[in-house]
Amino acid sequence: MKRSMMCGEVRALHIGTSITLQGWVHTVRDHGGLIFVDLRDRSGLAQVAVNPTDAPAVHAVAATLRDEFVLEVEGVVTRRPEGSENPRIGTGEVEIRATRMDVLNPSLPLPFPVAEETQVDERLRMQYRYVDLRRPRMARNLQLRHRTIKYIRDYMDSQGFWEIDTPIMANPTPEGARDYLVPSRLHPGMFYALPQSPQQFKQLCMVAGVDRYFQIARCFRDEDLRADRQPEFTQLDLEMSFVSDPEDVLALCEELFTGLTQTLSTKQVKFNPWPRIRWQDAMDRFGSDKPDLRYDLEIVDVSAAAGATGFQVFKGAVEAGGVVRGIRVPGAADRFTRKGIDELTELVRNSGAKGLAWAALGTETRSSFVKFLAEGEQAALWAALGAGPGDLVLLVADSLDVARTSLGRLRQDLARRLDLASSEIMAWAFVVEFPWFEKDEETGRLTFMHHPFTMPYDDDLALLDTDPLQVRAKAYDIVCNGKEIASGSIRIHRADIQEKLFRLLGYSPERIQTNFGHILRAFQYGAPPHGGIAPGIDRIVSLLADEENIREVIPFPKNQSAQDLMMGAPTPVAPEQLKELHISAVQPPATASTPG
RNA sequence: GGACCCGUGGUGUAGUGGCCAAACAUGCGUCCCUGUCAAGGACGAGAUCGCCGGUUCGAAUCCGGUCGGGUCCGCCA
Structure with a gap:
């Protein structure tokens, strides 16, 4: 290989030495006399200077260059004239005075620019x-x-x-x-x-x-x-x-990804140790099984205080078995115009909620609903939310599912509007104790939430016969900044538990044999307890x-x-x-x- | 399967009924230029405004359809 170093590696310590570089023409600046060529490879840029009086043959080649030609350049590393250094690139102190230049391959004009970070049609x-x-x-x-x-x-x-x-x-x-x-x-x-x-x-x-x-x-x-x-x-x-305890897998992941983040980025790992949030709590507090924990804006249940008011929307929802839940946005009473509130209302409506009750607390409280509340009822509601003057309060009265998901989406949208989610923070966390079963909306039958080989919590095994929807699985997710990063579980290695779960899922023996026969057979030959994640x-x-x-x-x-x-x-x-x-x-x- | 956004010289944009046989920047071509770093300057070429149809005296612009790209819902054990 003729190349003596990568373009981005040329430094002041190389001054006076002759080197050979190979790479792509990033840009050419042709002054008629002097020609500058920025030569690029994956390591970065190096400036090649071509002087017509020093090297007329090289100058003749350089005058024909176009973007993205592939070049081989031989030259002497020199310090740039004082005042012409470029502090924005690593090689900016030096340049290569070319003594030889070969075009290894020309390039057609490009479909889009390489040297500029412009938005290009995907x-x-x-x-x-x-x-x-x-x-x-x-x-x-x-x-x-x-x-x-x-x-x-x-x-x-x-x-x-x-x-x-x-x-x-x-x-x-x-x-x-x-x-x-x-x-x-x-x-x-x-x-x-x-x-x-x-x-x-x-x-x-x-x-x-x-x-x-x-x-x-x-x-x-x-x-x-x-x-x-x-x-x-x-x-x-x-x-x-x-491993039979989820913690054995989680601890490993925690160390791996904390170290990875700190080694490969300048981002801040928010939690040490990472929170372990039960699925139930994630749904209640954040309205999502993959909560973004870079910011607070937690969802609060105010069913008791709101249901006790005379306001029919609240009272009716609670009486019908639903809930009233809300988010307090600290200090945001003046951050939203009526139009902004309308947009938030539209958002929760799109998630199935019937509406959004709101109040901007202050000396002159603006609100869609306080006029329906007695003074004592108001005070009780604000106390339940921990809200005070200057806060914006947003409430949804609906079924549990709708209240959770609509407020969960509202929470994310609020964070975006208020710019609370910095990409410089990595809020790694675990969601744990997922339900083993969920109800299939179409058929109404029980189905698994994670996968059928997931071990239930030992304490919940008795519930399999009485209340399967309450059975928690040894399943866990890794979430970070509102995104699901991984899913895993401790697996079943005991045939009796596996058979029972298959039966609850309604699988026939024939189906079990066809779909899972090979792995069930393997489990009969000394399967150790085990678990993992992906x-x-x-x-x-x-x-x-x-x-x-x-x-x-x-x-x-x-x-x-x-x-x-x-x-x-x-x-x-x-x-x-x-x-x-x-x-x-x-x-x-x-x-x-x-x-x- | 559904909803929404986008489609104008090579590229990125402006233009939302006549001012547009379409503007700006960049790229491309020719020329000038010895310290630039998105070099600068002069001149030039380059677009039937994704496609088809409709409304209108008149359509890049309005309407319908279609194709292409994207975002989301459904879906993703």
Whole structure:
């Protein structure tokens, strides 16, 4: 390799030495005489100066340069003339006086600028992803992703975990997300499925005596996309043997991600130790199972005080078995105009609430409802909320579910409007003690909330027969800044408990045998107690990189329609290929177009 | 499956019924220029305003449809 160092590494200590750099033309500044070339590689920029009197041949080459040409430059590192240093780049003290310049490859004019951080249509960025990834922001994100994965691997190794790879061609997941299927040529009519996660393999690793397993695992789910959801994504999948207390897994995650945040970013880890919030409390206090803990704005239950008033909206809601809950926004009485309040009202209405009762407390209280309350009733309500002059109070009277979720969304919206959620804070936390069951809204039947191999809390086992909805699971999530980062659980390793849960889920013995037979058999050959978790790498990196969309931290992502606009995937295939796989493609019926 | 936002030279924007056979910046081309760092200066080329249809004397602008991109709901054990 002719290159003697990276562009961004040239420093004053190299002055007087001759070096060879290779990279891309970031920008050219042609003065007619002097020409400056900023040469870029992934490490940064170095200024190359070409003087026509010193090196006429080099000057002739430099005059033909355009953005993103690939260059090899040989020259002497010199100190820049006094007053012409550039403190904004690491190499700004020096420049390379070129003695030789070879164009290794020219470039067509670019579809969009690399050197400027301008907003570019995502379609174009994805079509020319290889150009997009050259941009400093993307290069930074790629590097951060690398460092994150490297940190994780080093940490997991230090804790005695083995990295073990599991099959990509696996079998379908019962009950889960939609699977991506791979047709089998050797077995007509049969299919492999890409794994939604290596869940069963990692549990089998525990039976196999691996003791501590991890994998930087690619996972596949054929569901609709979101800003934080891609059809293929990457998880740190991990599992530990001889753990029966969630705390064993949580403590490890806490140390890993606290250290990772502090090592790879300048962000502040808000909690040490991280809070363990029971699911029930998260729903009550924050209206969400993934609360953003960077700010307070907790939801308060004022059903007692509000239900005792003469105000029919409050009284009626409580009498109908509902609740009155609200948020006190300290000092915000004057922060919202009537229009602003209307927007908040619209927000809770969109979450199913019938309305928003509000009061801006002060010498002249503005309110939608205090006129219906006696003075004593008002005082009792403010006391329940801890509210005083200068505070804004926002109340929802509705069913428990609607009050929680609408106030949860309101809480997030308030924080955004009041700029309470700093990206410089990482509010890592655990949500624990999820319910084992939830009721399927469509069928009314019991279904599992996490997954069917999750261990219930020992104290709740008796409730399985009497009140299954009250049974808590040894399931836990990692949340950070209002985003779900990981989900995990302690698994069942006892056949009697597993069978009982399957029965409560209404699974027939045939179905159990078909879907879970292989893993249940394995559990009969000495399965140790075990548990694990699976943090999403893409989401973690996007938080560290201050990116709203995980596409920005995935090198080659899919668009919202799950297509790769650069490679053109998915594509039709030749009929011969289908025939070989014993499958035929059926086009969906054309949508009838309405006459225009 | 549904709701909403966006689509104007290569790129990013302005223009919301006649002032627009479309403006600005940047990029591109030609020329001038020896200390710039988003170099500067001069000149030039480049857009049937995503597409189809409608309303109107007149449409980038209003309406309907369609295609493409994005955000959200459903969905994601």
